[in-house]
Amino acid sequence: MTAVALGLRLGRWGIAGFSVLAFVSSLVQALGFYQLAGHTPEQRAAFAQSMARLASQLTLILPPPTRLDTVGGYVEWRSFGGLALVFAVWALVSASGAARGDEERGLVESVLAAGFPRFAWIASRVAGFAVASLIAALAGGLGLVAGAATAGESVGLLPILEVAAALAALGLSCYSVTLLIAQLASARIATAAAGAVLLVLFFANTLSRTFTWLSSWRQLSPFHYYELNQPLAPGGEFHERATLTLVGIAIVAAAAAAVLFESRDLGSPALTLPVRPRPVSYEPSRSPMWRIAFVRGLYERRVGLAMWAAGLAAVGAVFVSLTKTIIQPLLSIPALTHFFGGFVGGQLYTSFLGYFWLSFAQLLFAGFAIAQVARWSAEDGDGRLELMLSTPQSRSAVVVERALVLTLGALVIAAVSEVAVLVASHYQAMDVSTQKVTEASLLLVPFALVFAAAGSVLAAWNPRAAVGLLGALAFASYLLAEVGPIFKWPDWVQDLSAFKLFGMPLSSGLDRSGLAIMLAIIVVGFGASILVMERRDVGA
């Protein structure tokens, strides 16, 4: 019980943050529903029909919807569909931190030295996350209740409990799977390995909706079992067996993790490859890369950058294939061919690729920027910044070098993913404008820098809170782009969203004013962070 309480205490900011996120997400979607759907059954049926068309284009991320003419069905699709991915990311970060991060910090050693059994430690962390994810999932349900109440409607308590149970069970299964993988992999790659597995499981489910040959593989995916639950939509059901399967996955994976934890050395993975004996060396690295400002930052991060670039290239190629699969049947209808041709100025594939691929790429580039900001905060917290500043480097030089490294890193990732998209388009015989794809890919760099500039200010001001605040900012920015048009907010308010500033470069062309605003934010953000950095204490 003490260990569960300790786990909850360690993760209290996560619980608070994800609870707020889930609540706001459901509340905003519920409010949006009443704004958009109208009040008569006919209006809502028409709304549901148009949303179903949108849903067919978002199948790579969101589950297929039911009863979009009701607030329950709509929120289940828009909010709880997306929260599945959010809870998976939360579970990934929490479990890899619990399995290997706490070990690196010496927390696990202290706990085990106090006589706490290893099996009980794993059990307590799993129980702690179960409670945490249930709290956050219930907050999501409360958001729907609050949103519905504004329109004088009510939502039953049972469906709220059921959807919360399903979401918490999904989070828990992802948590246990990550715990298991973290036992097998070394601390250095545990998060990346578990993230890759969860990503594969996620796409195995979502891509199976388009590629039928994947349908048997989706049985392995916890996301599949989560989607079988649709308790909020009238006529939908709470799939008890699917939810129990999720709990079963969590128990089995956690038990396997505990067995592996019992058998492995603290600090080492359960699977170790034989290491070739290496002669002792007293020589410093001779690589010239370390001597060139900002190149050393890229060189240090070369493995991570390669993984980001390879990951985005792979996802880009999948999106090209997906675009072709979705568009091809539509083009077989002559009337639609004529309609699409006129609607997007003849650049059919380019425009649809922009819609599918760039929307997703924006999220990934925002994630890349947040990951780099997390690194800056960690440099501050673990004392690396202190040692860097003990060399003849000014604080402003450190900020500028960080910005340059991030710019070059984002440029490399954008270039590699662009090449992958163009090559995949060529092999799919899709007529895609190289110039437009290049422009749009390059635009992802200032887009990432907008978040990095904000993160730089936050990391200079309060490194401990920087990642959480930047994550909230990114979420608010995304939400603003989503709900701004729904509530018909003024342009200047919508322009506060980086997603809005990015625009739709493949279909509407480059938004020059949006780009100018992004560049201004970047300059102001990094400039402000230099000022804040110059004035603050480091290492105090």
Next chain:
Amino acid sequence: MAVAAIRTSKLSKDYGLGRGLFELDLEVSPREVFGYLGPNGAGKTTTIRCLMGLIRPTGGAAYIFGLDCRRDSVAVKRKVGYLPGDMPQFGSLRGKEVVAYLGGMRGGVDPTAVRDIAERFDLDLSRRFREYSTGNKRKLGILLAFMHRPDLLILDEPTSGLDPLNQQQFYSLLREARDAGAAAFLSSHILSEVEHICDRVGILRAGRLVNVAQLEELHHIRAHRVELEFAPGTPVPEDAIRSAAGVDNVSVEGQRVSCTVRGSFGPLFEAIRNAKVTDLVSTEPSLEEIFLSYYSEAAPGQKALPQ
């Protein structure tokens, strides 16, 4: 007249509630090894961070070789080698990459010096930082501080985590640096360590400099806790022990006597010369204990070292 390696003038960093550093006036000469002593939380690391320009003083100023530590921080750091109290985490970088990374930021690092220091400490630079033991991380920190042959070394508890052999290696490295013309400012809470290598010491308590003393003056403050056991049935020379110079806090329980010895052991040995001692254990108390007994309740700065 040579410019002082370190000079502070009313240097203060007030964290509130009486915590921090207050009106520090200090001067360290070139080629001098200055020990900075104080119990935990006395303000040693705060002083060092002010000198390194990492934190902003709330009052006063600090200069290194005449350069303002805050305004001229980049020029200051060209002259300084720094070892922080806690080694930062470099994760999966190899030792040689950490050296190249920070060496690249600093510039002008001689690879021969790196190899020499790594060999002296038997520090394998091909291993990942994550795999290093506490002692090896400390050795890497020492290497990073010395690798560019700086004019001034600022070292925060440099030997914590080092085994005795490597401590000796560090002392000889520091002596060589001093002989080559460098000055050093090192913090410690181990009295014997400071006695080994320092020319002068500053004693800090509750954020205030209590005293700056030459090494020989330190012997007056240094104390040992001594436990004596006399053979059964033989007389215990209690009066002689109590009256011996430098012996305090005497307590007697049967054949066992415990006391504190400050300065030389000669008077105590003279007092027990004719007694049958079966066991004698001498331990160096922590600096906190010495401060508690020596400076007891006196306000900081009010009690001077005995002359």
